[in-house]
């Protein structure tokens with residue numbers, strides 16, 4: 001029997017937290033053989049909400065759930081942590097400049113990274129969900145002394161799943177018949193959802209699109225004018241239609257990110273610390289096509305990137321560089 005896995009969730013009293021907790025406790029993230037201990041981190045205003053969620057966890061009587069502890073102290077919440085989902089973040093307020101947003105989040109992810117360095121288990125893995133996710137992950141990694149930076153990732157699986165969802169609609173295939181979609185760059189409107197390596201029922205997606213849409217030019221126009229902007233701006237579309245941001249789909253993506261990292265996958269998308277792959281500056285937390293052998297995500301190398309794709313990747317990477325430089329200017333690292 002495997003030992004218990006300690007999972008820390010920050011912002012656990014928030015919306016995504018509420019969509020995450022029950023699925024993790026039910027075994028959706030780590031499987032039916034791994035009992036979990038939950039550590040919920042909140043700020044004082046969020047503690048009651050987390051406590052309420054914990055009462056409901058009791059009422060679910062999940063066989064895999066061993067323990068729930070709630071705290072507003074990072075040192076307590078990350079003690080012995082094996083897997084951390086950093087969800088709580090400072091949202092952009094009215095009139096808030098990007099520098100203010102980055103500074104406010106540095107004040108959250110810096111101390112949390114430091115607490116992970118001090119208190120988490122040696123093998124800890126961290127995924128940042130709270131926005132701006134890539135740069136928050138960079139800050140947390142830089143603040144966690146003693147933990148290799150490549151243990152820190154940021155979530156772009158929601159963007160990946162959104163891209164798959166759009167293709168299922170347009171090609172009339174099931175989600176599990178689509179392979180090798182990739183999200184490159186920042187989890188923001190500059191991201192590049194890339195289908196150039198993707199296949200649907202084994203056929204190249206670009207060919208399948210050309211057949212459906214009436215030729216290669218029509219397929220390219222659909223990718224540039226419909227698919228890419230729709231995936232990149234899907235968060236805003238959800239807010240407009242639903243009146244509230246993506247919650248269930250974000251929690252689902254976070255669960256799949258951790259599940260596939262732990263269980264292994266031949267191909268998905270995640271933001272990981274660049275080692276210079278595809279010319280992305282070393283140290284940036286950038287989304288790439290990745291695989292996992294069960295021991296962390298690694299960039300899938302050697303893919304052909306044409307000039308059009310290269311330009312899109314470079315534009316998003318430039319945004320990541322600007323965010324990193326703004327954080328550096330604050331003296332965070």
Ligand code: NAI
Nearest residue numbers: 011013014015016042043046088089129130131155158250
């Ligand atoms: P929410 O506002 O419902 O919940 C956030 C929670 O975090 C609140 O309960 C708040 O008290 C808590 N919190 C704030 N600062 C904290 C701190 N220092 N330590 C611990 N907890 C703290 O927001 P929601 O909808 O749950 O979204 C959370 C984050 O996820 C947002 O930043 C959002 O932009 C991001 N997000 C990211 C996505 C992605 O694909 N990467 C997709 C959707 C949302």
